[in-house]
Amino acid sequence: MQPLPPGEPRQFGRYRLIASLGEGGMGRVLLGVSREGRLVAVKQVHPAFAHDPGFRSRFKREVETSRMVSGAYTAAVMDADPVAPLPWLASVFVAGPSLKEAVDAAGPLPLSAVHYLATGLASALAEIHRVGLIHRDLKPSNVLLAADGPRVIDFGIARAAEGDTDITHTGSIIGSPGFMSPEQANGLPLTPASDVFSFGALVTMAATGRAPFAGASTPQTLYNVVHSAPDLTNLHPDLRRLVEPCLAKDPKARPNTAQILDFLGSVQLTATPWPPAVHTMIERQQAEVRTALALPVPKEPRKRPKWLIPTVAAATAVVLAAVATTVVLTKREDNPTATAASNTSVPPPDPLSxxxxxxxxxxxxxxxxxxxxxxxxxxxxxxxxxxxxxxxxxxxxxxxxxxxxxxxxxxxxxxxxxxxxxxxxxxxxxxxxxxxxxxxxxxxxxxxxxxxxxxxxxxxxxxxxxxxxxxxxxxxxxxxxxxPYPNVAKTLREADLCAPALKKPLQDATSETLRSEGHGLHECNWQGRNNYLLGKMHVTVPDENATKVGDSYLTVKQEGDSCVLAWTFPQHEPGWWDRLNVFAGTTTTSSGAKNCDSARRVLDVVVNAIKPRG
The missing domain is CATH 3.40.1000 (Protein Transport Mog1p; Chain A)
Structure with missing residues (x-):
C-alpha cells in the first residue's frame, strides 16, 4: 500500500481515495471509502482498454454478472461504471496479502493452511460458476489471504479484455501462463473445468512454492501446460490425490467444484489459519489502512473529481466525462461561422429531448x-x-x-x-x-x-x-x-457539442472530413482521420496543474500519440467553474505534439462558439 502522491485525485465517483494498492495488467487498484464508510478496492481499467467499444460492452456484461456473485470467499463487486472515461469497478476491500506475496515472504503453506485455502477456493469457484461466470485468470495474485479466510477477486473481468485493443490483439488470451488451462493456452472455448485446472495449479504452488508447469520462459511454460505432466514433487500424498485429476489435460476428466468440496470435507477453523508471517502481513496492512484513514482529507472538488479529465493514454474511444454544466452554442460577432442552436432559454417542446x-x-x-x-x-x-x-x-x-x-x-x-x-x-x-x-x-x-x-x-x-x-x-x-438549474443561461450546461453548426468550423480547423457521434447528454466524438472527443463538466476549482490564460485556465496532457486539453472558464455562479475537455487521439501515425496542435484548434472553435449569457 502506497500513499497517493501530491496532486493525485482524491475522489472517484462516490468514493474518497486514500491510498494506492497496486497496478496490474488490467488496471490500477486504489483504496477508497464510500459515503457510507465502507472500505472498497477501486479498480480503474487501464487506459489502453478504454477506446475499444467491444471491451466496454464485454466489461459491462461481465460486471453485471459479477455483481450476482456472493459467498464467504469472494470479494463482492459493489459498484461499477463501464461507460466512464476510464471504466472502473469497486469491490469489497480485503485486508491481507495475495497468495503470491504470502508464499514469497513465508514460503510454502503448511498442510492445514493449504486445506483451508483449497476449501475456500473451491467454494468461491462454485459460487462464480453458479451465476454462469468463468474466472479465466485464477492466479496467486488474484487470491487474497484475509484473517478469516481466502478471497478470490477479479472473477469474470478477464473475459472483457479478450478482444482487439492496444494491449490485446484479435484472438489473444488473457491469463497467466503458469496457471491457465491447456484449452485456454490453445485459444479454445472454455468451461468451468478451466478454472478447476487453475485451482489445481494454485494449490500446488501454495503447498510447494512452485507452479507445477513452471518453465525457464513463457513459451516453455505454455508448452508444459499443454503437453507435459505436472511437477508434483514434494506434494503431500493427500494433496496429490486432490490435484492430479484437477490437472488432467482433458477438461472432461477433471472433477467439478462439488466433487472437490466433497473430497476436502469439513474445515477445522482456528483463530490463526495462516503461518505467523502471513498474519503479521495482514496486521501490517490493517495498520496501514488505519493510518491512511487518519490522515486529513485534502480539499478537493466534491462534485467534479479531476480524474474525469482522462489521462492521455485513454485512447481514441474514451467518452470524456461530461456533466452538470450548461452550454449555449450561439452566434458570435467575432466568429460568424461558429453558430449553434439559438433561443435555448425556451424549454424545448419535447420534455425527454x-x-x-x-x-x-x-x-x-x-x-x-x-x-x-x-x-x-x-x-x-x-x-x-x-x-x-x-x-x-x-x-x-x-x-x-x-x-x-x-x-x-x-x-x-x-x-x-x-x-x-x-x-x-x-x-x-x-x-x-x-x-x-x-x-x-x-x-x-x-x-x-x-x-x-x-x-x-x-x-x-x-x-x-x-x-x-x-x-x-x-x-x-x-x-x-x-x-431548470439556477442561472442555467450563465453556465455551459445547455451546449450541444454535436451541434451541426460546429461541423464546418471544426473541419476547417482540422482539415479533415468529420462526422459526429453523441454520447449521452454532454459528450460528442468528432471522427475523421483522428478522433476529437469533446466533453463538458462543472468544477469547484481549476486543475492545480493548470496554466492561467487571462481569466481562464488551461491544462495540457500529452502522452504518446494522444493529447488532452482542459479549458476551465471563469466563474459564472458563486463557487463554480465550467470546464471543456478536448481529447485528440490519432488513428494514423500523428505525433502527440501534432495532436495537441489539432486539439488546440478544436478547442478554439468550440470556445468561440460558446457564449454563456448574462
Whole structure:
C-alpha cells in the first residue's frame, strides 16, 4: 500500500481515495471509502482498454454478472461504471496479502493452511460458476489471504479484455501462463473445468512454492501446460490425490467444484489459519489502512473529481466525462461561422429531448412526499452531475442500516442492458431485480440507445414497486417542464457539442472530413482521420496543474500519440467553474505534439462558439 502522491485525485465517483494498492495488467487498484464508510478496492481499467467499444460492452456484461456473485470467499463487486472515461469497478476491500506475496515472504503453506485455502477456493469457484461466470485468470495474485479466510477477486473481468485493443490483439488470451488451462493456452472455448485446472495449479504452488508447469520462459511454460505432466514433487500424498485429476489435460476428466468440496470435507477453523508471517502481513496492512484513514482529507472538488479529465493514454474511444454544466452554442460577432442552436432559454417542446434533460437538476425531481406508496423521502445524497444522477434516502433508512434508498439517472446506455422487457405507459423499459434492489430503465425515444433509469434498494418484495412508482413520478415531472438549474443561461450546461453548426468550423480547423457521434447528454466524438472527443463538466476549482490564460485556465496532457486539453472558464455562479475537455487521439501515425496542435484548434472553435449569457 502506497500513499497517493501530491496532486493525485482524491475522489472517484462516490468514493474518497486514500491510498494506492497496486497496478496490474488490467488496471490500477486504489483504496477508497464510500459515503457510507465502507472500505472498497477501486479498480480503474487501464487506459489502453478504454477506446475499444467491444471491451466496454464485454466489461459491462461481465460486471453485471459479477455483481450476482456472493459467498464467504469472494470479494463482492459493489459498484461499477463501464461507460466512464476510464471504466472502473469497486469491490469489497480485503485486508491481507495475495497468495503470491504470502508464499514469497513465508514460503510454502503448511498442510492445514493449504486445506483451508483449497476449501475456500473451491467454494468461491462454485459460487462464480453458479451465476454462469468463468474466472479465466485464477492466479496467486488474484487470491487474497484475509484473517478469516481466502478471497478470490477479479472473477469474470478477464473475459472483457479478450478482444482487439492496444494491449490485446484479435484472438489473444488473457491469463497467466503458469496457471491457465491447456484449452485456454490453445485459444479454445472454455468451461468451468478451466478454472478447476487453475485451482489445481494454485494449490500446488501454495503447498510447494512452485507452479507445477513452471518453465525457464513463457513459451516453455505454455508448452508444459499443454503437453507435459505436472511437477508434483514434494506434494503431500493427500494433496496429490486432490490435484492430479484437477490437472488432467482433458477438461472432461477433471472433477467439478462439488466433487472437490466433497473430497476436502469439513474445515477445522482456528483463530490463526495462516503461518505467523502471513498474519503479521495482514496486521501490517490493517495498520496501514488505519493510518491512511487518519490522515486529513485534502480539499478537493466534491462534485467534479479531476480524474474525469482522462489521462492521455485513454485512447481514441474514451467518452470524456461530461456533466452538470450548461452550454449555449450561439452566434458570435467575432466568429460568424461558429453558430449553434439559438433561443435555448425556451424549454424545448419535447420534455425527454437531450436539450430538455440538460437543463434539469435531477435532485429537484423528487421531494419528501413524491412517493406516498413507498414512504417519505428524508435525505438527498450529494448530487452526481457527472452522470446526471441523484439519490434519496427514505426516513426509515436508519432503522434498516441505510438500505432504503432510491436513485435516478437521466441518461443511461441501454444496448446490452440485461433485464426483463416491460412497459412504462407507452415507453419500452427494462427491469432488472437482484436480491434486495431493482432498477427500471425506460427507453427515451428522443435519444436513441439512451434512457432514464430509476433504481431502488430495500427488500426483494418492495424494491421494484418503489422503482416503478418513482419512474412514473419522474416522467410526469419531466413532462411538466420542471424548472431548470439556477442561472442555467450563465453556465455551459445547455451546449450541444454535436451541434451541426460546429461541423464546418471544426473541419476547417482540422482539415479533415468529420462526422459526429453523441454520447449521452454532454459528450460528442468528432471522427475523421483522428478522433476529437469533446466533453463538458462543472468544477469547484481549476486543475492545480493548470496554466492561467487571462481569466481562464488551461491544462495540457500529452502522452504518446494522444493529447488532452482542459479549458476551465471563469466563474459564472458563486463557487463554480465550467470546464471543456478536448481529447485528440490519432488513428494514423500523428505525433502527440501534432495532436495537441489539432486539439488546440478544436478547442478554439468550440470556445468561440460558446457564449454563456448574462
Amino acid at each position: 437531450a436539450a430538455a434533460l440538460r437543463r434539469v437538476d435531477p435532485c429537484t425531481l423528487l421531494g419528501p412526499n413524491s412517493l406516498p406508496k413507498s414512504g417519505k423521502l428524508l435525505t438527498t445524497t450529494d448530487p452526481d452531475p457527472q452522470y446526471d444522477r441523484c439519490g434519496f434516502y427514505f426516513d426509515r433508512s436508519a432503522e434498516i442500516s441505510g438500505s432504503s434508498f432510491v436513485s435516478l439517472q437521466l441518461s443511461v446506455l441501454l444496448p446490452g442492458k440485461k433485464g426483463q422487457p416491460t412497459k412504462v405507459g407507452a415507453l419500452d423499459a427494462i427491469q432488472s431485480q437482484e436480491s434486495n434492489s431493482c432498477s427500471l430503465a425506460v427507453s427515451n425515444p428522443a435519444i436513441p440507445d439512451y434512457g432514464i433509469e430509476v433504481s431502488a434498494t430495500r427488500t426483494a418484495q418492495t424494491s421494484c414497486g418503489i422503482a416503478q412508482e418513482a419512474m412514473n413520478v419522474l416522467l410526469a415531472k419531466l413532462r411538466d417542464n420542471p424548472a
